Amino acid sequence: MLTLLWGLPNDPPLARVAGELAALDAPAHVLDQRDALSTFIDTGAGTIRLGSHEVELGEIGAVYLRPYEVNRLPRLARLGTEDGARRHVAAVQQAMYAWLDTTRAFLVNPVWASATNASKPWQLARVREAGFAVPETLVTTDPRTARDFVQEHGEVVFKSVSGIRSRVRRISPADVDRLDDVRTCPTQFQRRVPGTDVRVHVVGREVFPTRVACDADDYRYAAQQGKEPARLTPTDLPLDVQRRCVALAQLLTLPVAGVDLRVTPDGEWYCFEVNPSPAFTYYEHHTGQRIARSIAALLVSGAVARGPACRRIQQA
Numbered sequence: 001m002l003t004l005l006w007g008l009p010n011d012p013p014l015a016r017v018a019g020e021l022a023a024l025d026a027p028a029h030v031l032d033q034r035d036a037l038s039t040f041i042d043t044g045a046g047t048i049r050l051g052s053h054e055v056e057l058g059e060i061g062a063v064y065l066r067p068y069e070v071n072r073l074p075r076l077a078r079l080g081t082e083d084g085a086r087r088h089v090a091a092v093q094q095a096m097y098a099w100l101d102t103t104r105a106f107l108v109n110p111v112w113a114s115a116t117n118a119s120k121p122w123q124l125a126r127v128r129e130a131g132f133a134v135p136e137t138l139v140t141t142d143p144r145t146a147r148d149f150v151q152e153h154g155e156v157v158f159k160s161v162s163g164i165r166s167r168v169r170r171i172s173p174a175d176v177d178r179l180d181d182v183r184t185c186p187t188q189f190q191r192r193v194p195g196t197d198v199r200v201h202v203v204g205r206e207v208f209p210t211r212v213a214c215d216a217d218d219y220r221y222a223a224q225q226g227k228e229p230a231r232l233t234p235t236d237l238p239l240d241v242q243r244r245c246v247a248l249a250q251l252l253t254l255p256v257a258g259v260d261l262r263v264t265p266d267g268e269w270y271c272f273e274v275n276p277s278p279a280f281t282y283y284e285h286h287t288g289q290r291i292a293r294s295i296a297a298l299l300v301s302g303a304v305a306r307g308p309a310c311r312r313i314q315q316a
Contacts, residue, residue, distance in 0.1 A: 001061025001303040003028040004105075006096065007068065012281040013292070014066045020296035029055055033067055034075050037085055041095040057099060061303025062106040064295070065114075066277065067096075106255075106302025108295065113253035114276035120161050120188055123252070123274060130248035132261075132271035136191040143179045146189060150176060155192035157217060168218040190272075195264040198235060201280050202249040202257045203294040207242050210283045211235035232286035241269050248274060255302070256295055 003021055007014045009030050021028040031039070031050060040049045046057045070089060071077045079086040100111055116123055124134050138149045139161050150156045150171055158175075160166035169175070170192060197212040197219060214230035216222040222229050237245070241261075248271070249257040258278030262270045280291045 001027070002055065002059045003062045003064065003299050003303060004055070004060045005030045005064045005066070007031075007033055007064075007066030008073075011066050011068075013279055014064065016281055016284070016292035017064055017295050017299070020292045021299065023293075024296055024300060026296065026300045029053075031055075034073055036070075036076060036089040036092045039092050041092060041099075057103070060103070060105050062108070062299040063100065063103075064108050064299055065100070065111070106299065106305065108256050108299060108302070109254050109276050116252050117274065117276050120273070126251050127248060127271045127274070130251055130271075131244045132248070133268055135193050135270060135272075138189045139186060140189070141182050141184075141186050143182055146179045146182055146187070147176065149189050150179075153191040156189050157192050158187055158189045161186045161188040167221050170217045193262050193264060193270050195262045195270070198237070198261040198263060199283060200237065200245045200259040200261060201278060201283065201289075201291050202245050202254070202259060203291065204255060204298045205246055206294050207237065207245055208280075208283070208287075208289045208291050208294070209235045209237045209242075210287055210289070232283060234287045234289060244269075252276070255298060 003026060005014055005018055005021075005028060007030075009015060009018070009032055014030070018028060018030055031048065035050055038051050041047070042049070048055045048057065070093065076086075076089055079089065097111060100107065116126070121137070121139050124137060128134055136153060138145065140146050140149075156171045157168050158171060159168045171189075197214070199210045199212060201208040201210075211233050212219050212230050213233075214222050214227065216225045216227040216230070218225070219230035245259050245261075248259060249255070252274060254274070254276050256278070258275035258280065260272045260275070262272065264270070280295075283289065284291045
């Protein structure tokens, strides 16, 4: 069975997984999202054709998904909205998502499951179900409620409530003066939890925990906050925390997930978020963990377990 990788060939996670599939001698094909103008999906014949290369949908046993928004791809973003080429790109995207919604192929990760990250409050409810502590949280567009929350909890961090990547920042006196802005931007506020960050990559039933030592509120942007770069090292998790991470990923129907934890000085484990499309290569580079190899093996075993995929794309 063939593994299809959909996204950008130079995207680090996709490139690493493609390389590991090659090392496993597993048949794979990368469908470059930027080549949508030369991509044709035949719903009758059940094929995807990219230039002269044709792939039968029925031979695809697993799919690794890393697609970008079209507007973030310069080659496609400059197409006019009324341009026939733009309509072709939209049709290709629509057909792909329609097929992904109906195929029996093993998906990493299902599109609908990845959408759970679009609502942080909903996701946090699932985090509690899995047994993790969650800091006191407020989502609001009311400035007075936001000010009361900050006054009650003292040290508070805030971030976007959507799935769009945003920086986590601690509320400063200047930020308190700007809280009227939440009227036009729903914002999530949380009591700041002291402790050490641990990013856990869940791949099937495997876990890859990474300890992150950094003084910044958001270690991904330490330099911009005038802090030393984060120091990443492999670490161990208590068995019950490992099980909770796997259970949480399964609860969200995510074969691969990035789970953001923090352990307090008292040993209590908090979970802040689950990333359904983790850029694991940053952690792999610093720790030597074989995350890409594990994802590749999961795709191969998933393809074998699922058997032949649907042979037709259903029209949306």
